[in-house]
Amino acid sequence: xxxxxxxxxxxxWSVENSAASKxxxxxxxxxxxxxxxxxxxxxxxxxxxxxxxxxxxxxxAMTAIIAPLSEVDLENKLIAWDNLExxxxxxxxxxxxxxxxxxxxxxxxxxxxxxxxxxxxxWCLSTAVQNNIKCQETCLAVGAIPKLAxxxxxxxxxxxxxxxxxxxxxxxxxxxxxxSLPKEFWVGRGVDAGDMEAVxxxxxxxxDHASRG
Numbered sequence: 001x002x003x004x005x006x007x008x009x010x011x012x013w014s015v016e017n018s019a020a021s022k023x024x025x026x027x028x029x030x031x032x033x034x035x036x037x038x039x040x041x042x043x044x045x046x047x048x049x050x051x052x053x054x055x056x057x058x059x060x061a062m063t064a065i066i067a068p069l070s071e072v073d074l075e076n077k078l079i080a081w082d083n084l085e086x087x088x089x090x091x092x093x094x095x096x097x098x099x100x101x102x103x104x105x106x107x108x109x110x111x112x113x114x115x116x117x118x119x120x121x122x123w124c125l126s127t128a129v130q131n132n133i134k135c136q137e138t139c140l141a142v143g144a145i146p147k148l149a150x151x152x153x154x155x156x157x158x159x160x161x162x163x164x165x166x167x168x169x170x171x172x173x174x175x176x177x178x179x180s181l182p183k184e185f186w187v188g189r190g191v192d193a194g195d196m197e198a199v200x201x202x203x204x205x206x207x208d209h210a211s212r213g
Contacts (some may be wrong), residue, residue, distance in 0.1 A: 094135050108142065145180060
């Protein structure tokens with residue numbers, strides 16, 4: 001059931017559209033009608049009409065992603081990944097990943113034998129941790145940093161390496177990252193996360209490596 005705020009929004013929308021209809025001489029022209037959803041928040045509209053919430057869509061996407069290939073083929077898994085990545089561009093949705101139990105299955109996909117699946121997993125992690133301290137801390141806590149570091153350095157796919165580096169570049173867990181990287185990527189042991197020059201040096205080395213064919 002919609003909450004009071006959503007009902008108030010619906011009432012306001014109804015009044016505005018009713019007034020507009022009275023004052024708009026083109027109201028009855030089928031090719032010039034107003035967009036009936038104009039001014040109504042998409043999430044509120046979905047809730048009022050009984051449509052799936054963002055949380056529902058996130059669950060549906062992850063269900064498709066982790067399903068066996070015999071049930072969901074790669075093409076549809078990639079569509080699910082795309083949907084998930086767009087949803088977690090919203091910081092509230094990204095923060096909701098923890099309560100939805102999505103972090104572990106997402107990180108597990110970094111080990112997928114299919115390169116496209118690894119790429120999308122790293123991509124979604126990169127999106128989730130972008131300017132989001134809560135997700136950065138969770139990413140570190142669930143053990144994603146060593147996996148991302150390995151992909152950034154060792155993966156045969158350039159696209160996977162680049163997405164892994166993108167995810168790493170937003171992470172504050174440099175101690176964990178240094179432990180996971182070969183020595184040639186170190187700028188110096190015990191780099192402080194606040195030392196942006198040293199941090200940039202590590203990330204740049206990884207980017208240069210990832211860009212090689």
